[in-house]
Amino acid sequence: MKVISVVNQKGGCGKTITAVNLSAALARSGAKILLIDLDPQAHATFHLRKENRLTITDILESAAPEGDNLSLAQAHVYVSENFFFIPSSIGLAALEHKIAGRQDRLKILSAFLQSYCRQFDYVIIDCAPNLGLITLNALSASQYALIPINLCDFSLRGVEILKNILIMLKDFNGASPVPFYLLTQIDRRSRFAVQFMQKVREQLGSQLLESGIRLNTYLREAASVGKNIFEYNPLSRGAQDFNSLAGEITTIANRQGSWTPLFLKGADFNEVYVAGDFNNWQKEPRFKLNKIAGNLWSINLALEKGRYRYKFVSGDNDWFVDPHNNLVENDPFGGSNSLLVID
Ligand SMILES: Nc1ncnc2c1ncn2[C@@H]1O[C@H](COP(=O)(O)OP(=O)(O)OP(=O)(O)O)[C@@H](O)[C@H]1O
Ligand SMILES: [Mg+2]
Incomplete structure (x- = not known):
């Protein structure tokens, strides 16, 4: 259904x-x-x-x-x-x-x-x-x-x-x-x-x-x-x-897997990307968030089943976790990543 x-x-x-x-x-x-x-x-x-x-x-x-x-x-x-x-x-x-x-x-x-x-x-x-x-x-x-x-x-x-x-x-x-x-x-x-x-x-x-x-x-x-x-x-x-x-x-x-909408609110950037396991942590054009208005950004990710770590990254190379996702995982460098689990 x-x-x-x-x-x-x-x-x-x-x-x-x-x-x-x-x-x-x-x-x-x-x-x-x-x-x-x-x-x-x-x-x-x-x-x-x-x-x-x-x-x-x-x-x-x-x-x-x-x-x-x-x-x-x-x-x-x-x-x-x-x-x-x-x-x-x-x-x-x-x-x-x-x-x-x-x-x-x-x-x-x-x-x-x-x-x-x-x-x-x-x-x-x-x-x-x-x-x-x-x-x-x-x-x-x-x-x-x-x-x-x-x-x-x-x-x-x-x-x-x-x-x-x-x-x-x-x-x-x-x-x-x-x-x-x-x-x-x-x-x-x-x-x-x-x-x-x-x-x-x-x-x-x-x-x-x-x-x-x-x-x-x-x-x-x-x-x-x-x-x-x-x-x-x-x-x-x-x-x-x-x-x-x-x-x-x-x-x-x-579509196999699932669509996952990501949102970002309250940040004043020129551009924002999402980067993670699903794209080798690259800042790629197709993973650029759409600016809806003012400081509101979003993107729909099409992901297969699996477990993915990701971060948002601004045009100025500022990397940060998803403030709307409570699932986070520590990384080996003492920082943390946001986590998506698609089942
Ligand atoms: N593609 C279209 N071509 C011609 N007329 C259309 C088209 N789409 C909608 N309409 C007409 O525009 C009017 C509004 O459409 P509709 O009732 O589907 O909107 P709605 O978003 O459901 O409105 P409401 O918010 O009041 O529920 C209707 O009279 C409908 O027949
Ligand atoms: Mg109606």
Whole structure:
């Protein structure tokens, strides 16, 4: 079971369109999909025209981690072949306050997924445009965060806030989802858009997916008549783009070993690299961290199973351990290295 949160605190950047059509594309490729609407606005629920006796609100309200509740196991509704769905309701907005005092408040969704949803290949979560407790539940349960960014009004500030949340989760949970960015609503006819895409690519490096979603009226029309793009217009650019995205996501998710996101915050450098056992401790361009904004840096490392020692190294050759990783190991020279264990 791979869990992917489609998340961005900014409204209208294409989260719901992405969650619904990516789910449909993955299901068509033969994977078993569960889509969860985790937004009290219930846009995905409206998009799919699917309602159920149980909504995600009921599930989170009643899901005790150790619970053996049969009705929870049947909480999802059938959409089409390989494609299942859990709808949302406006009550989800109030749930935030109800769970705030619980000790397991960040892990409620994760416990439900682990108990009842392991038969799915992918769980895709359509998040609300905020970073409250419910969205943090989604991120805590996810291996990947798919972050749509609307090219029309791309804001690095928004990306910076989200990165800070991922760092906080890593500090708190010991892990955070691997972030991948997806450009949406791309209009290649605009010269501004093309230049801007280049800038975004420089900024986000390999964390920006190759696939992008072009502006396509059929996507909007499909949503308004309760269909996914493959049912509405399978030959459209929208359908092509979501097929490419599904292919890229499948490759990422099936990669041997694991993706490990590293973050660095609070340091004022011109450039920062990560160097370790995995690259012979070299300061190499492909191990250069992306500067997200101000003093916030990050990189996704693709590593095979194993045990790796590493350090960050600045452009001025200042070597130091990862301040967001508690695992450290002494080195033979009286210093220490950060440690990653991928299993
Ligand atoms: N590639 C696209 N081409 C055309 N229209 C699009 C595209 N992507 C999104 N839209 C339209 O833009 C609007 C916002 O998209 P969507 O609802 O997916 O965003 P969202 O991030 O889920 O919004 P919210 O934050 O409110 O949940 C919708 O009307 C949708 O139909
Ligand atoms: Mg939405």
